[in-house]
Each structure stands twice: as C-alpha cells, then as structure tokens.
Amino acid sequence: MTRANGNGTVPVRDNRRSMQHAEGPAAVLAIGTANPTSTIAQQDQFADQFFRVTNSDDLTDLKAKFERICDKTGIEKRHFHMTEEMLLAHPEFLDRDQPSLDARIEIVATAVPKLAESAARKAIAEWGRPASDITHLIFSTYSGCRAPAADLELATLLNLRPTVCRTILSLHGCYGGGRALHLAKELAENNRGARVLVACSEITLVCFNGPDGSNLVGHALFGDGAGAAIVGAGPFDAASGERPLFEMVAATQTTVPKTEHVLGMQVAGGGIDFHLAIQVPMLIGQNVEQCLRDAFRATLGDDDEDGIPCWNDLFWAVHPGGRPILDNIDAVLKLEKGKLAASRQVLREYGNMSGATIVFVLDELRRRREKDGSGGHQLPEWGALLAFGPGITIETMVLRCPPGLKGN
Numbered sequence: 001m002t003r004a005n006g007n008g009t010v011p012v013r014d015n016r017r018s019m020q021h022a023e024g025p026a027a028v029l030a031i032g033t034a035n036p037t038s039t040i041a042q043q044d045q046f047a048d049q050f051f052r053v054t055n056s057d058d059l060t061d062l063k064a065k066f067e068r069i070c071d072k073t074g075i076e077k078r079h080f081h082m083t084e085e086m087l088l089a090h091p092e093f094l095d096r097d098q099p100s101l102d103a104r105i106e107i108v109a110t111a112v113p114k115l116a117e118s119a120a121r122k123a124i125a126e127w128g129r130p131a132s133d134i135t136h137l138i139f140s141t142y143s144g145c146r147a148p149a150a151d152l153e154l155a156t157l158l159n160l161r162p163t164v165c166r167t168i169l170s171l172h173g174c175y176g177g178g179r180a181l182h183l184a185k186e187l188a189e190n191n192r193g194a195r196v197l198v199a200c201s202e203i204t205l206v207c208f209n210g211p212d213g214s215n216l217v218g219h220a221l222f223g224d225g226a227g228a229a230i231v232g233a234g235p236f237d238a239a240s241g242e243r244p245l246f247e248m249v250a251a252t253q254t255t256v257p258k259t260e261h262v263l264g265m266q267v268a269g270g271g272i273d274f275h276l277a278i279q280v281p282m283l284i285g286q287n288v289e290q291c292l293r294d295a296f297r298a299t300l301g302d303d304d305e306d307g308i309p310c311w312n313d314l315f316w317a318v319h320p321g322g323r324p325i326l327d328n329i330d331a332v333l334k335l336e337k338g339k340l341a342a343s344r345q346v347l348r349e350y351g352n353m354s355g356a357t358i359v360f361v362l363d364e365l366r367r368r369r370e371k372d373g374s375g376g377h378q379l380p381e382w383g384a385l386l387a388f389g390p391g392i393t394i395e396t397m398v399l400r401c402p403p404g405l406k407g408n
C-alpha cells in the first residue's frame, strides 16, 4: 500500500494482518469483585426490614407474598449501598410518584464508579501490569443517566491514560456483563496489544421504592456489586506474570423473538422501574440449548454438528438471574448435580447483581479450580458462559481453560 504526501508517495507497510490482529483468541487475564458494606441484609429477615423501612407494615397480604418470594429465591444475603439514614434523608425514594431521579443520580454518580474502582484495582493487581497499560475501558451499568458518565470517572480514579478508548453500556441490565466481555474479546482480537478493562457496577438505589403489586420479585432478587476483568489476546507478557485464566473462544448474541415486553426497565421521574414477567425463566430455558449449539458451531466452523460436546463435559458460568432460571437450565440440558454450583453460590451470597454477576461467577469458578489443584475434581477444559437480560437477549460464550492452568 502507498500513501501520498506533499512530495509524492511513501511506502506504508500493509499492517492489517501482521500488526493489527492479535495472536489467538482473547482471554480473561485477571478478575476482581467488590460489594458495598454499608448494608448487608440477611434474606430471611429481609421482608421485615423492607416493609419496616418503607413504612408498609400495614400491607400484610403484600408482605406475606413477599416473604413467600424471598423464601424461594435461593438467596441468603445481599449487599446494598443504601442505608436507613439515606432513606430518612430522602423519603421521596419510597414513593415512585414523587420526583426523585435527580437525587438518586447524584448519589450513584459517585458510588457506581467508586465500587467499580474497588473491583478494578483488585483485577489490575492480579494482572501485574500498570493501569496505564490499559488501552480500552468498557463500563456497564444500569445506573447511568449522565454524560460524561461513570466510565470517565473510573478512568480518572484509576489514572488511566488519556488515550484510553472508553465505551459505556447503559441499561443492558443482566446481560451487560456478558455483552461487555463479548465486546472486549472483539476489541482485544482486532487490536494487537490491546488490554481491555471490563467494569460492571450495579447499585439498586436507582430502582428502590416502596412495595407494590409489581415490584416484589425485583426487591427480593437484586443486590449491589461490581465485577472487573482484564481481557487481552496474545502475545502475552510473561515477564509481568500475564496469563490466561479463561480463553474466550467464540461468542454469540441471540434475541428471542417477540419477547421484548417480558423483561425490561424504564427510567422514570421516580427512579427506574423494572418489569420481570413470570414467563422469563421458562423462555430462557426454552432457548438456551439453541444458543449453545450456535456458539459451539461458531467455534467448530459452520454446520459442524458432530463436534458439539455433551453438556455434562463442560464447566458452566451461568448468570444466576433467578433460582428457577438455573433449575430450568439444569433440566433442559440434563446437567449433573453441581454443574451450576458456582452460579448458585454467587446467587446465595450476593443475589442477582445484574450485569456484574457473571464476573462473580467466573471468579468463583477460578477459585474452585485453584482449590481443586489440591486434590479435588478438576474443572473440565471447555466451558460455556450464558447471560440474559432485556430483549430477551442471551449472550453465549465458549470458554476454555488453557491446559497447564487447570488446578494450578
């Protein structure tokens, strides 16, 4: 290729193949997570707490239903940024008919990037390279209603280079983490040397309000947390200890037709309203197997059905959107007991932290793998990631634990 300059032409190396593309698939190189400690709520006491702080103890039928729902979630505790003091200072948060969005946004504009910073610092410390080596930042949150947004605030807090390429994913809800990892894979593989910081930070304060007939499931399910990961593709910097934890072999996104009304959120003057229809677990169960087949076909080459693995030969990183979602996936894929243990453990300990949750699941899987090195069962080499959210959108990724790293 040649390029003209003022004096004629100068040779410019055709670097599209040799320089721009990375070697091999992208990989997750490091993971960090964080949760607020201001409120840690036990699920078996949550109905009492929630109805007391929202002055709703007189709604006895609704409270009894909320207790039944909390009991079925498979959650033991959740972390929240919000405190009772905050609620006393903002009684408007209890009533979705009162304007409260400005006050909510003011609080989360600081809290969401701060929580992401805690998770990101852990990921960067594990990665072993300086934060200034990060070339791209992808930030996912459903709390963003401003520009500049939490991505810029996080870049500032971490002192990232001024040329870091930032992308913010807003309102992707529970598939935000899966989408951010998918996008990070594409960026890392197409920009040689790129190191992408993925940060997902979710704080339920933007959705909080008093109980009514439509919001009980969300209040029983969602919690606050942040997950961060460093993603890059080879060549890796062995001198700094850079090593792949999970190779991201292939990724697909699928929208389930005609399901846009069953799951969603809407920014309103009284905070974000969410809608979770009762059919969501069933619809996800009905569609995951096809998504998995498509993702594995993308790994193997189109139309190759022969190499699609037995689902029980894989390890599983599934977004624990709710206990019945995990139960349906277990049933549809005929998974052996314990295959979704990492997802169930994250759900039990933190609830559904929307987009951040999948990073916690990957972290739990890697912890289990490291523990297994001392004598337990090793994770299989190949795995699958599934994350779901409004659309209904299903993010699917084929993962691989590089040989030599299993059980290290």
Ligand SMILES: CC(C)(COP(=O)(O)OP(=O)(O)OC[C@H]1O[C@@H](n2cnc3c(N)ncnc32)[C@H](O)[C@@H]1OP(=O)(O)O)[C@@H](O)C(=O)NCCC(=O)NCCSC(=O)/C=C/c1ccc(O)cc1
Residues within 6 Å of the ligand: 065, 068, 069, 070, 072, 073, 142, 173, 174, 207, 217, 221, 263, 264, 265, 272, 273, 274, 275, 276, 277, 278, 279, 280, 281, 320, 321, 322, 323, 324, 325, 352, 354, 388, 389, 390
């Ligand atoms: C714990 C639940 C609520 C109940 O468990 P179960 O095994 O279905 O138990 P039951 O069938 O006995 O139901 C108990 C009660 O809950 C009621 N219920 C059962 N799902 C429902 C229901 N979606 N509605 C409203 N009543 C219900 C059900 O009717 C019943 O009411 P009642 O007969 O009066 O006791 C369970 O169904 C559950 O976890 N559902 C939520 C699944 C779900 O949609 N997850 C979201 C996936 S996508 C995602 O992760 C996030 C998206 C997101 C979106 C917006 C954001 O802001 C942020 C993120």
